[in-house]
Amino acid sequence: MDAKVKVGILGCGNIFPQYVKGCRSFQVLEVVACADIDLNRARDRAEEYAVPKACTPDELLNDPEVQLVVNLTVPQAHVQTNLDAIAAGKNVHAEKPFALKREDGRRILDAAAARGVLVGCAPDTFLGGGLQTCRKLIDDGWIGEPVAATAFMMGHGPESWHPNPDFFYKFGGGPLFDMGPYYITALVSLLGPVRRVTGSARASFPERIATSQALFGHRISVDVPTHVAGVLDFEAGPVATLVMSFDVWAAQLPRIEIYGSEGTLSVPDPNTFGGPVKVHRAGSDEWNEVPLTHSAAVGRGIGAADLAYALLCGRPHRASGQLAHHVLDVMESLYDASDSGTHVLLQSTVERPAPLPLGLLAGTLDS
Numbered sequence: 081m082d083a084k085v086k087v088g089i090l091g092c093g094n095i096f097p098q099y100v101k102g103c104r105s106f107q108v109l110e111v112v113a114c115a116d117i118d119l120n121r122a123r124d125r126a127e128e129y130a131v132p133k134a135c136t137p138d139e140l141l142n143d144p145e146v147q148l149v150v151n152l153t154v155p156q157a158h159v160q161t162n163l164d165a166i167a168a169g170k171n172v173h174a175e176k177p178f179a180l181k182r183e184d185g186r187r188i189l190d191a192a193a194a195r196g197v198l199v200g201c202a203p204d205t206f207l208g209g210g211l212q213t214c215r216k217l218i219d220d221g222w223i224g225e226p227v228a229a230t231a232f233m234m235g236h237g238p239e240s241w242h243p244n245p246d247f248f249y250k251f252g253g254g255p256l257f258d259m260g261p262y263y264i265t266a267l268v269s270l271l272g273p274v275r276r277v278t279g280s281a282r283a284s285f286p287e288r289i290a291t292s293q294a295l296f297g298h299r300i301s302v303d304v305p306t307h308v309a310g311v312l313d314f315e316a317g318p319v320a321t322l323v324m325s326f327d328v329w330a331a332q333l334p335r336i337e338i339y340g341s342e343g344t345l346s347v348p349d350p351n352t353f354g355g356p357v358k359v360h361r362a363g364s365d366e367w368n369e370v371p372l373t374h375s376a377a378v379g380r381g382i383g384a385a386d387l388a389y390a391l392l393c394g395r396p397h398r399a400s401g402q403l404a405h406h407v408l409d410v411m412e413s414l415y416d417a418s419d420s421g422t423h424v425l426l427q428s429t430v431e432r433p434a435p436l437p438l439g440l441l442a443g444t445l446d447s
């Protein structure tokens with residue numbers, strides 16, 4: 081296929097370089113413009129990464145050439161910028177979280193449906209070789225019937241390295257909304273939708289102090305839970321234990337493991353596109369590393385590329401707004417469960433996104 085979908089990137093911060101590179105690795109995408117509320121930042125990025133046009137957010141949304149807005153603004157700006165892009169008739173692939181409240185996620189889905197545009201959302205790491213291999217192993221029965229899972233992200237927050245770390249400690253940040261989407265999206269892709277959750281959340285420290293060279297000593301007040309422990313019951317039956325924390329200096333827990341009737345699957349870091357993938361089958365006394373079935377040489381942008389194919393071919397896209405909305409529902413329900421001391425039934429459901437086909441050529445997503 082020679083057709084291209086023209087991309088305008090909104091938000092030229094820390095993650096911008098990975099997206100420019102990732103989008104350019106797919107033949108179906110062409111980055112034509114970038115914009116930021118800080119126009120100088122957009123200009124600098126455009127020059128450094130040879131993006132043909134740098135402009136204001138309004139100019140980007142009114143540019144008839146732009147078909148797909150890749151939204152890399154901070155979480156607190158996602159809802160309004162997603163709605164503005166949709167109102168301007170643009171398809172959108174947004175960074176996570178999709179929105180900060182379920183009803184806002186629903187507004188974005190409804191607006192996109194009414195305007196006849198597609199909306200997708202990060203993370204797209206579940207389309208990488210590591211998690212696609214896990215999906216194939218589960219679907220092919222290598223661990224039998226999945227019965228349980230664990231998912232742990234144990235760290236001490238991004239203030240040691242991120243150039244603008246404040247947003248991680250404001251509403252819409254915290255380990256659950258920042259890192260949870262990688263883990264929960266991976267689990268939904270592997271096990272299907274969640275039925276109900278319960279959990280507890282706390283903010284262990286009222287203040288954070290940045291230690292990166294540029295911001296050393298900068299103080300950040302903490303407005304969100306920074307340690308969240310949850311239990312997720314999946315519609316298909318498995319029960320997952322999930323801990324997302326910015327309060328832990330060191331831990332020796334796995335990232336994700338799936339426990340099946342016939343064995344255990346060790347899932348790679350869901351914030352990456354690669355392996356290793358390991359299986360320990362019942363009756364064996366060792367873990368076996370499994371060669372990846374899909375390419376790990378992909379990056380952020382694969383979800384946007386998949387959306388571009390959806391636009392051109394009329395098939396569903398995988399990193400969809402519906403999937404992101406279900407993940408948002410899981411996250412908000414975990415907070416609701418902690419506040420109310422109960423199990424919370426999910427308000428949404430979603431179908432597992434289709435696995436990627438085998439044997440894709442580099443730079444393409446259609447076999």
Ligand SMILES: NC(=O)c1ccc[n+]([C@@H]2O[C@H](COP(=O)([O-])OP(=O)(O)OC[C@H]3O[C@@H](n4cnc5c(N)ncnc54)[C@H](O)[C@@H]3O)[C@@H](O)[C@H]2O)c1
Pocket residue numbers: 090091092093094095096115116117118121137152153154155157161175176177244258
């Ligand atoms: N940095 C990472 O490693 C990383 C990794 C994966 C995902 N993300 C996600 O990407 C998004 C951006 O993260 P980042 O680290 O690049 O943040 P950042 O603060 O470095 O950059 C965000 C940029 O968005 C701009 N912006 C803010 N509001 C805007 C608006 N209304 N219109 C246009 N521009 C606006 C800011 O001026 C800034 O340049 C977040 O949702 C984050 O969760 C970041």
